[in-house]
Amino acid sequence: LAKTTQPISMDSYEGQEVNITCSHNNIATNDYITWYQQFPSQGPRFIIQGYKTKVTNEVASLFIPADRKSSTLSLPRVSLSDTAVYYCLVGDGRDNQGGKLIFGQGTELSVKP
Amino acid sequence: SQTIHQWPATLVQPVGSPLSLECTVEGTSNPNLYWYRQAAGRGLQLLFYSVGIGQISSEVPQNLSASRPQDRQFILSSKKLLLSDSGFYLCAWSLGRRSEQFFGPGTRLTVL
Numbered sequence: 001l002a003k004t005t006q007p008i009s010m011d012s013y014e015g016q017e018v019n020i021t022c023s024h025n026n027i028a029t030n031d032y033i034t035w036y037q038q039f040p041s042q043g044p045r046f047i048i049q050g051y052k053t054k055v056t057n058e059v060a061s062l063f064i065p066a067d068r069k070s071s072t073l074s075l076p077r078v079s080l081s082d083t084a085v086y087y088c089l090v091g092d093g094r095d096n097q098g099g100k101l102i103f104g105q106g107t108e109l110s111v112k113p
Numbered sequence: 114s115q116t117i118h119q120w121p122a123t124l125v126q127p128v129g130s131p132l133s134l135e136c137t138v139e140g141t142s143n144p145n146l147y148w149y150r151q152a153a154g155r156g157l158q159l160l161f162y163s164v165g166i167g168q169i170s171s172e173v174p175q176n177l178s179a180s181r182p183q184d185r186q187f188i189l190s191s192k193k194l195l196l197s198d199s200g201f202y203l204c205a206w207s208l209g210r211r212s213e214q215f216f217g218p219g220t221r222l223t224v225l
Contacts, residue, residue: 036214041201041219041221042216042218042219043203043216043217043218043219044157044203044214045216046213046214101159101214102159103149103158103159104156106156
């Protein structure tokens with residue numbers, strides 16, 4: 001499974017756009033990129049998933065360049081409640097591996113008023 | 114709708130004692146099931162996953178074991194706890210390939 005590298009922490013202010021970049025140089029052809037959000041003492045929650053180019057949903061956008069060796073999670077106009085740890089995961093979730101994903105250390109985002 | 118339950122929510126156990134954590138999923142059939150551990154700080158460590166009843170794959174050699182006696186039941190066990198077993202244990206389920214994993218509320222285990 002591809003290893004990911006992300007910043008340990010980031011600071012932002014309410015109303016700003018936050019971009020968290022994840023490096024995954026060894027991503028395989030069948031791998032998808034998935035981002036999760038985790039609040040203290042809770043399990044992670046799925047945010048967004050993509051394979052290439054751009055994916056957007058109601059909470060975030062995911063930008064993936066053509067070489068797919070990195071990806072950027074974009075959170076528009078963050079609020080205090082977006083303070084959390086964000087994980088970038090890469091894998092193909094093959095059924096014979098139970099769809100398993102490897103969580104790295106994540107990026108701790110702190111949103112200030 | 115699907116729900117996932119874990120119990121107990123918190124647990125304090127002495128070193129050398131046994132452990133049994135239970136996870137059940139409702140509202141879906143034949144899910145993939147996972148046990149994770151999160152030590153102080155962050156970073157989830159995948160411990161076990163299961164693609165079906167009686168099918169368990171271990172990711173990390175340790176004194177923990179897992180069992181899946183029923184389709185939607187996943188149990189994490191230990192015969193003798195170590196101090197290093199302390200952490201936040203999370204159960205999760207998914208419907209397989211590339212699908213979203215849904216996490217339970219977790220069990221906070223403290224081994225003294």
